[in-house]
Amino acid sequence: RRIMRPDDANVAGNVHGGTILKMIEEAGAIISTRHCNSQAGEACVAALARVERTDFLSPVCIGEVANVSAEITYTSRHSVEVQVNVMSENILTGAKKVTNKATLWYVPLSLKNVNKVLEVPPIQYARKEQEDEGKKRYEEQKLDRLETKQRNGDVIFPVINPEPHTVGYSQSSLIHLVGPSDCTLLGFVHGGVTMKLMDEVAGIVAARHCKTNIVTASVDAINFHEKIKKGSVITISGRMTFTSNKSMEIEVFVDADPFVDESRERYRAVSAFFTYVSLSKEGKPLPVPQLLTETEDEKRRFEEGKGRYLQTKAKRQAQMQQAARQ
Amino acid sequence: RRIMRPDDANVAGNVHGGTILKMIEEAGAIISTRHCNSQAGEACVAALARVERTDFLSPVCIGEVANVSAEITYTSRHSVEVQVNVMSENILTGAKKVTNKATLWYVPLSLKNVNKVLEVPPIQYARKEQEDEGKKRYEEQKLDRLETKQRNGDVIFPVINPEPHTVGYSQSSLIHLVGPSDCTLLGFVHGGVTMKLMDEVAGIVAARHCKTNIVTASVDAINFHEKIKKGSVITISGRMTFTSNKSMEIEVFVDADPFVDESRERYRAVSAFFTYVSLSKEGKPLPVPQLLTETEDEKRRFEEGKGRYLQTKAKRQAQMQQAARQ
Amino acid sequence: RRIMRPDDANVAGNVHGGTILKMIEEAGAIISTRHCNSQAGEACVAALARVERTDFLSPVCIGEVANVSAEITYTSRHSVEVQVNVMSENILTGAKKVTNKATLWYVPLSLKNVNKVLEVPPIQYARKEQEDEGKKRYEEQKLDRLETKQRNGDVIFPVINPEPHTVGYSQSSLIHLVGPSDCTLLGFVHGGVTMKLMDEVAGIVAARHCKTNIVTASVDAINFHEKIKKGSVITISGRMTFTSNKSMEIEVFVDADPFVDESRERYRAVSAFFTYVSLSKEGKPLPVPQLLTETEDEKRRFEEGKGRYLQTKAKRQAQMQQAARQ
Numbered sequence: 001r002r003i004m005r006p007d008d009a010n011v012a013g014n015v016h017g018g019t020i021l022k023m024i025e026e027a028g029a030i031i032s033t034r035h036c037n038s039q040a041g042e043a044c045v046a047a048l049a050r051v052e053r054t055d056f057l058s059p060v061c062i063g064e065v066a067n068v069s070a071e072i073t074y075t076s077r078h079s080v081e082v083q084v085n086v087m088s089e090n091i092l093t094g095a096k097k098v099t100n101k102a103t104l105w106y107v108p109l110s111l112k113n114v115n116k117v118l119e120v121p122p123i124q125y126a127r128k129e130q131e132d133e134g135k136k137r138y139e140e141q142k143l144d145r146l147e148t149k150q151r152n153g154d155v156i157f158p159v160i161n162p163e164p165h166t167v168g169y170s171q172s173s174l175i176h177l178v179g180p181s182d183c184t185l186l187g188f189v190h191g192g193v194t195m196k197l198m199d200e201v202a203g204i205v206a207a208r209h210c211k212t213n214i215v216t217a218s219v220d221a222i223n224f225h226e227k228i229k230k231g232s233v234i235t236i237s238g239r240m241t242f243t244s245n246k247s248m249e250i251e252v253f254v255d256a257d258p259f260v261d262e263s264r265e266r267y268r269a270v271s272a273f274f275t276y277v278s279l280s281k282e283g284k285p286l287p288v289p290q291l292l293t294e295t296e297d298e299k300r301r302f303e304e305g306k307g308r309y310l311q312t313k314a315k316r317q318a319q320m321q322q323a324a325r326q
Numbered sequence: 327r328r329i330m331r332p333d334d335a336n337v338a339g340n341v342h343g344g345t346i347l348k349m350i351e352e353a354g355a356i357i358s359t360r361h362c363n364s365q366a367g368e369a370c371v372a373a374l375a376r377v378e379r380t381d382f383l384s385p386v387c388i389g390e391v392a393n394v395s396a397e398i399t400y401t402s403r404h405s406v407e408v409q410v411n412v413m414s415e416n417i418l419t420g421a422k423k424v425t426n427k428a429t430l431w432y433v434p435l436s437l438k439n440v441n442k443v444l445e446v447p448p449i450q451y452a453r454k455e456q457e458d459e460g461k462k463r464y465e466e467q468k469l470d471r472l473e474t475k476q477r478n479g480d481v482i483f484p485v486i487n488p489e490p491h492t493v494g495y496s497q498s499s500l501i502h503l504v505g506p507s508d509c510t511l512l513g514f515v516h517g518g519v520t521m522k523l524m525d526e527v528a529g530i531v532a533a534r535h536c537k538t539n540i541v542t543a544s545v546d547a548i549n550f551h552e553k554i555k556k557g558s559v560i561t562i563s564g565r566m567t568f569t570s571n572k573s574m575e576i577e578v579f580v581d582a583d584p585f586v587d588e589s590r591e592r593y594r595a596v597s598a599f600f601t602y603v604s605l606s607k608e609g610k611p612l613p614v615p616q617l618l619t620e621t622e623d624e625k626r627r628f629e630e631g632k633g634r635y636l637q638t639k640a641k642r643q644a645q646m647q648q649a650a651r652q
Numbered sequence: 653r654r655i656m657r658p659d660d661a662n663v664a665g666n667v668h669g670g671t672i673l674k675m676i677e678e679a680g681a682i683i684s685t686r687h688c689n690s691q692a693g694e695a696c697v698a699a700l701a702r703v704e705r706t707d708f709l710s711p712v713c714i715g716e717v718a719n720v721s722a723e724i725t726y727t728s729r730h731s732v733e734v735q736v737n738v739m740s741e742n743i744l745t746g747a748k749k750v751t752n753k754a755t756l757w758y759v760p761l762s763l764k765n766v767n768k769v770l771e772v773p774p775i776q777y778a779r780k781e782q783e784d785e786g787k788k789r790y791e792e793q794k795l796d797r798l799e800t801k802q803r804n805g806d807v808i809f810p811v812i813n814p815e816p817h818t819v820g821y822s823q824s825s826l827i828h829l830v831g832p833s834d835c836t837l838l839g840f841v842h843g844g845v846t847m848k849l850m851d852e853v854a855g856i857v858a859a860r861h862c863k864t865n866i867v868t869a870s871v872d873a874i875n876f877h878e879k880i881k882k883g884s885v886i887t888i889s890g891r892m893t894f895t896s897n898k899s900m901e902i903e904v905f906v907d908a909d910p911f912v913d914e915s916r917e918r919y920r921a922v923s924a925f926f927t928y929v930s931l932s933k934e935g936k937p938l939p940v941p942q943l944l945t946e947t948e949d950e951k952r953r954f955e956e957g958k959g960r961y962l963q964t965k966a967k968r969q970a971q972m973q974q975a976a977r978q
Contacts, residue, residue: 003355030329034391034417043419093369180832181833211745260685333832534911537911559860
């Protein structure tokens, strides 16, 4: 539970999606670390492996209180699924609303040997179906993680004097030196810190494209394939891949360069798609300028983005119809 | 609920008392603002008026989770009493311990007119005695606030080339420019921000005196007589007033200088006594070098500090005997 | 590259020069550490040795994006010269402007033995003149560092009840306990952290003098003679030395007290001159009240400051004439 401060917000007073993602991850890390240490045995820290697709249902504003609650919903032999809910509350009016619901996967790493994954104590399910559904979600995410690992190879090249609304026009990157307060007890970056930086870059890309106030609408599933060590330099790069009438999709890459201490090369640590919407001063959605694609790759990525957009839209309509029927 | 980070801690890995005080105040501000807005009427923000004496029962370490819970325990016409409990939890071992219990008083200020104090909706008491005891606490703190307001006039003078263990040797002060993220919606400094800075100065005074690792053991009642506006420069000064065998008492003053925009003079905003203990590397209490008093004023303050020390000691022994009898 | 937040700014919404200096130093530390580790051999961290005089050409505002780019421009056997450029960009309008250009010198320290300076891999120059000019800059800064080391002995004495616009009236100092998140992997304070604190004190001195909104106009060359260790208390003191019609020069000292763990005495770690201007609410330069000098030392420092002011002015006029001729 925490009051949102001016620090956490963009120019229009809406709290960055990244701040919310960081809070969610912190809650998930606490509950899963606590669970994995609940039985006698080797001490461990839960490391974030994956965040499922997350929708931001309504923006949070400065001065509101964010209430975060977390629950373990499934355990496999080596991983924990956590469901985190965020409610924002205007303590002046008492109004509460659901901000988002997120599902995260954690893996317990030994405190003594960071490369050793420990076993997770099983949870009790109220009904057998809960376990079966959890197992299905577990299998699905495992498959998706494998697939993402393979298509993770792209690089963002800088463009000189780009035309407005092209991909090169809004693409952005930032670098960050990983300090001690970014890290867990094991000396690796908190997943939440990475997500906050990713949202920051995605927000800059979106604002550059449409020159208005923008807010995070959703984040695609994010897989954390590789740990990032204290003292590394991380480069977070973002480029726009797709625009619909009222939304923008931005692909974000995180590359880590463990440049001190290690002979290791720079590597791709994380990648994800963020969706942003443009808002008027009154908080109403605004039309978004269409992304101008130039190269074959850009056109292909635009079509893939369109595919994801239509799929999400169809899924949401199906859910709404189902909800209406109930 | 939040994980303690390296940022929050001293060199030995203990979390600063000031970080805990800031969390406590945030929890108190949330619950009392929510309560004061729970009935139809003018919107308001709860401003901290007073914190009762607080003991730090056991230190919190980096990587532990601090759990904060708050409850409204009494309401007068224009003020709210909040009880806040902090538990620290080692999520690796599951061990929990009470860190401290604090009592805070808030006053609701109108969002439209910051000088207008609004009425507080009354709470329901489970038993009549609860209301009577609350009323007694209310009257006591009211009296104490009046008294402190009058003795608030002292100034700390600098000393050139002081001898070790004199008052001048360890006295310290820091300045801070009040920025937007230090402030409430009304544009005044959060009480918790002020307390964190006070603890920072007191800690530096204590460390300069005994050259070891030190931790906050308790904080005297703190009265917030005057608001501090955004854009002010605040000077926080601390001097040692008393040492026992194993503890140091430090008096801290906060002076505000609303130097931009205003014709107002510099004024004393807050003052309080902090008690620190010195710890070995293994966390055991160490003997403290005795404070060398030189002037009449220093000797008088030492005797007054001794009085407070003996009074607290007697009170604690009485409580322990009572607890043993129950 | 990063979005400027309310935290980073003064009351009028201009980003503090200290925040920019900290970003510049981070970029410099990253590129020079990466370069010095680019060949097989002992791992090292680049430590800041010196920042050349830096002009702040235009203020940055909240919500703007600061773009930082860095390039290695010269290497000697044991040091690296880095040129860092900062552009601020209003992402809503697309307007870009140069904020400043800085030149920094780094020295590679061994990760295993912090007192061992390693060798720097040489860079390739496009033209022979580049190397010659770099060598000239290298010799010049080496000389200046030696000279500063000797004149670094002054102390700021406190003044009781000073008159407005005297030196004693605005002089200020703050203390800071060096925590883990202020430090590099080697456990010494980042140069950028020190510069940010120096700018904070200088800004308070300037604001106390003229009671208006003020911004950093330039920073004199800063030499980092001595490392500051984690756990030290640093005292940063500032006093006004000179005023022209529209600018104020403030001298800032950093003293380190490695009081835990070490028998070492307090020592002067850094000193520098900051120049500030006073701005109206519309961002126009305002006249500055003249500094009243009282003692012989103050009068001498005023004349020295005037000398620096006239020299800088002459240099700038010469540059402008040269630029006009081209």
